Amino acid sequence: xxxxxxxxxxxxxxxxxxxxxxxxxxxxxxxxxxxxxxxxxxxxxxxxxxxxxxxxxxxxxxxxxxxxxxxxxxxxxxxxxxxxxxxxxxxxxxxxxxxxxxxxxxxxxxxxxxxxxxxxxxxxxxxxxxxxxxxxxxxxxxxxxxxxxxxxxxxxxxxxxxxxxxxxxxxxxxxxxxxxxxxxxxxxxxxxxxxxxxxxxxxxx
Amino acid sequence: xxxxxxxxxxxxxxxxxxxxxxxxxxxxxxxxxxxxxxxxxxxxxxxxxxxxxxxxxxxxxxxxxxxxxxxxxxxxxxxxxxxxxxxxxxxxxxxxxxxxxxxxxxxxxxxxxxxxxxxxxxxxxxxxxxxxxxxxxxxxxxxxxxxxxxxxxxxxxxxxxxxxxxxxxxxxxxxxxxxxxxxxxxxxxxxxxxxxxxxxxxxxxxxxxxxxxxxxxxxxxxxxxxxxxxxxxxxxxxxxxxxxxxxxxxxxxxxxxxxxxxxxxxxxxxxxxxxxxxxxxxxxxxxxx
Numbered sequence: 342x343x344x345x346x347x348x349x350x351x352x353x354x355x356x357x358x359x360x361x362x363x364x365x366x367x368x369x370x371x372x373x374x375x376x377x378x379x380x381x382x383x384x385x386x387x388x389x390x391x392x393x394x395x396x397x398x399x400x401x402x403x404x405x406x407x408x409x410x411x412x413x414x415x416x417x418x419x420x421x422x423x424x425x426x427x428x429x430x431x432x433x434x435x436x437x438x439x440x441x442x443x444x445x446x447x448x449x450x451x452x453x454x455x456x457x458x459x460x461x462x463x464x465x466x467x468x469x470x471x472x473x474x475x476x477x478x479x480x481x482x483x484x485x486x487x488x489x490x491x492x493x494x495x496x497x498x499x500x501x502x503x504x505x506x507x508x509x510x511x512x513x514x515x516x517x518x519x520x521x522x523x524x525x526x527x528x529x530x531x532x533x534x535x536x537x538x539x540x541x542x543x544x545x546x
Numbered sequence: 547x548x549x550x551x552x553x554x555x556x557x558x559x560x561x562x563x564x565x566x567x568x569x570x571x572x573x574x575x576x577x578x579x580x581x582x583x584x585x586x587x588x589x590x591x592x593x594x595x596x597x598x599x600x601x602x603x604x605x606x607x608x609x610x611x612x613x614x615x616x617x618x619x620x621x622x623x624x625x626x627x628x629x630x631x632x633x634x635x636x637x638x639x640x641x642x643x644x645x646x647x648x649x650x651x652x653x654x655x656x657x658x659x660x661x662x663x664x665x666x667x668x669x670x671x672x673x674x675x676x677x678x679x680x681x682x683x684x685x686x687x688x689x690x691x692x693x694x695x696x697x698x699x700x701x702x703x704x705x706x707x708x709x710x711x712x713x714x715x716x717x718x719x720x721x722x723x724x725x726x727x728x729x730x731x732x733x734x735x736x737x738x739x740x741x742x743x744x745x746x747x748x749x750x751x752x753x754x755x756x757x758x759x760x761x762x763x764x765x766x767x768x769x770x771x772x773x774x775x776x777x778x779x780x781x782x783x784x785x786x787x788x789x790x791x792x793x794x795x796x797x798x799x800x801x802x803x804x805x806x807x808x809x810x811x812x813x814x815x816x817x818x819x820x821x822x823x824x825x826x827x828x829x830x831x832x833x834x835x
Contacts, residue, residue, distance in 0.1 A: 345729035348809035349835045351779050353729045382572040384777030386801050391777025393572065460575040461775060461801030464684050468775070505685070524674045524686065530574045 342410060344402040352392045354405055359387060359458050359470055359498075360413065366390050366459075366534060367414035385459040385534050387468070417537050420454070423502065425493055425540040427451075429513035431481070435495060438478045446514060447542060449476070455500060455538040460530065465504040465522030467532035474498060484510030491517045493540065500540075502532075515540070549615040550667060550699040555649055556611035557691040562680035562755075563669050564662075565601040571675055572800040578780065579681040580796050582755060582819030583660055586624035589712055590664035593621035593641050595704035600668030601678040603691070605661045609652035610691065612663070616646045618699070619666040619706045623714055625658030625820055639714060641706040658717030658820035667700040682755050683797040717820040721749065723793065723810045724832045725783060730773065730805035734785070738765040742783075742807060743831045747791065751823035756799075757784075757792040758818050760827055764789025765807060772803040781810035783829075791829075793818060 342365070343355040356362050366385035369392070372378040378401075381394035395401055427447035436443040455471035472495075480496045485508065488494070492503045494511035503509060504521035517540075521531050532538065554561075564587060567580020581587035581604055591600050603610065609627055621641050622629050629636045632648040644650045652661055671678050671688045680687040691697075731739050747762030765785050778784070782794040784804045793810055795818065808829065810818070821827070 346726070346834055347729050347779055347806075348726055348781060349811065351809070353776060381569055382777075384572045384800060386776040387774030389774075389776040391572075391779070393777065393779050394569075459775070459801070460573060461799065462575060464571075464574060464576045464686060466575050529675065534573055 342405050342408065344405045346398065346402065347391065347393070350394050350398055352395060352398050352402055352405070354390045354392065356388060356410055361410045362386065362388055362390055363456065363458060363535065364411050364413045368411035386461070387459065414535070417535060420537045420539055421531065422539050422541045423517045423519045424543045425451070425515045425517045426544055427515040427542060429493065429515045431512035432514050435478055435512050435514055439476055450500070450514065451540050451542050455540075457532045457534050457536040457538060458499070459534050460532070462501075463504055463507060465530040465532065466501055467534075467536070467538075469500040469532075469538055470498055472498065472500065478512050480510040481512060484508055488513065489516070491519070493517055550701070551615045552665060552669075552697045552699060553613045553615065554610065554691050554693060554695040554697065555613050557693050557695070558605050558608045558610040560606040561610045561691040562604050562682070563601050563671055563688050563697075564604045564679045565677055566599050567679050567796060568675045568677035568686075572777065575684070575800050576675065576686065577681050577683050577797050577800060579677065579679040579687065581662065581679075582796055583624050583662065583816040585816050586660075586662045586714065587664075589714065590621040590623045590662045591668075593623070593707045593709070593712060594619045594664045594666040595702070595706045596664055596666060596668050597703060600664065600700070600703075601671065603663040603669065605652060605663065607659055608654045609661060610663070611649055611651045613649045614644050614646060614665070618644050620644055620650055621664050622652050622661055623712070624660050624662040625655035625717060627655045627661050628653035637711055640709060640711040657822075659822055660819055665699055666702040666706060670698045670700040681797050683799060715817070717822070718817045718825060721817055721821040721825050721827045723814050723818065723827065723829050725808035725810050725829050726832060726834045727808050728806075731807050733767060733769050733773075733805040734807055735766045735768045738767070739807065741765060742791065743829045747827040747829075749821045749823050749825040749827060750790070753823065755795055755797040757794050758821065760791050760793075762790065762827075765791065767805075773805055775801045775803050778802045778806070779809060781812055781815055782806045783808045783810060795819065
């Protein structure tokens with residue numbers, strides 16, 4: 342692990358893979374819960390975990406640099422099911438990238454179990470991993486100015502669901518009625534890092 | 547019965563409700579938000595006897611006008627501006643009584659960008675994740691003020707401060723930002739890292755609550771492409787493909803893929819919030835504490 346200083350009180354801890362980042366994130370959450378890590382924000386991302394506003398960044402930098410990546414945490418028991426209609430305007434383009442017939446995109450996607458690797462972009466927007474690397478797709482050359490709320494989309498190795506209407510460059514493959522973000526609900530975010538997710542087709546597939 | 551509310555007579559270019567923000571939710575993609583010039587927001591709260599976490603109004607360049615439905619104590623600070631009550635000049639930077647039905651005019655800033663308006667009792671809009679702040683990136687919190695809107699006020703807390711005018715720093719003629727290098731300074735050429743601290747930038751008019759954008763020499767990259775998304779901090783100096791540094795302010799995105807060449811000391815960010823477009827910006831490298 343590499344620990345890069347971020348300002349006076351932050352550390353960006355870098356590992357080699359997304360799986361390692363998820364394991365490190367789980368371990369850092371455990372240490373905060375047991376009281377041995379005093380930090381305001383623990384922000385997992387693709388290959389890093391950011392510790393923002395850390396009590397003793399110098400000590401943590403040397404401790405984390407000297408230690409091995411922790412083993413993967415036990416998986417969450419609950420699987421969050423998101424109802425989906427595979428009716429997105431980019432299905433044909435994704436099918437072309439995957440070199441499969443269009444109907445196969447829905448079948449493959451719905452047969453995959455996803456994990457929320459991290460969140461970002463908008464409140465409640467999760468970056469879901471689970472598809473094999475050979476099914477990575479590029480972002481659209483020209484982003485859309487408005488992607489509707491509930492759009493199920495692909496970019497790079499990730500699947501995401503737009504919590505609200507916003508501009509976006511991901512490939513749209515479907516729509517869900519699940520409410521990804523509701524600040525009046527506890528918890529406000531339906532998906533948080535580490536959660537298991539399945540897409541369940543509704544209607545015709 | 548008193549009707550503790552403010553009627554917005556003139557919303558101004560961009561006036562938002564702000565408090566100390568909602569840190570602690572970055573892992574869900576929620577920006578921290580909160581007043582950009584936090585010391586000015588704390589000062590106006592203190593002047594009217596509010597607790598430090600009461601919600602205030604943050605104006606942008608041209609102020610706002612408000613009519614309270616009951617008599618209130620207010621204070622205006624941050625960017626210096628003319629203040630009038632019922633057309634008569636009143637104090638900037640000190641407690642001012644505004645009688646029920648009389649208009650408080652917070653004028654155009656004569657220097658700086660953002661004036662702060664506290665009302666005793668605080669603005670009592672519904673909190674979201676523990677904060678009343680408007681977050682312009684993600685749309686959380688109340689919408690920016692509009693003409694004719696009515697803002698409910700909380701119950702008055704303590705007595706107002708016994709001062710006429712409180713001392714405050716002036717908006718900067720030159721913005722000096724102390725930075726510590728990294729975490730991604732190795733994504734730039736050694737010359738670019740030197741350029742950042744040796745050359746002068748200027749505040750761009752495209753700046754907002756998300757980031758202070760700059761104009762100046764483009765920083766040359768040693769590596770092409772984007773990083774896999776990583777967590778971003780307040781004060782991060784992110785460099786997009788055009789090479790011009792952007793300093794992340796309170797509504798910044800929680801993750802991003804453009805490299806962060808350096809991080810600005812938190813103590814220097816209130817001045818960044820008050821730097822008008824065109825202000826010279828100088829980055830000064832400092833050692834990590």
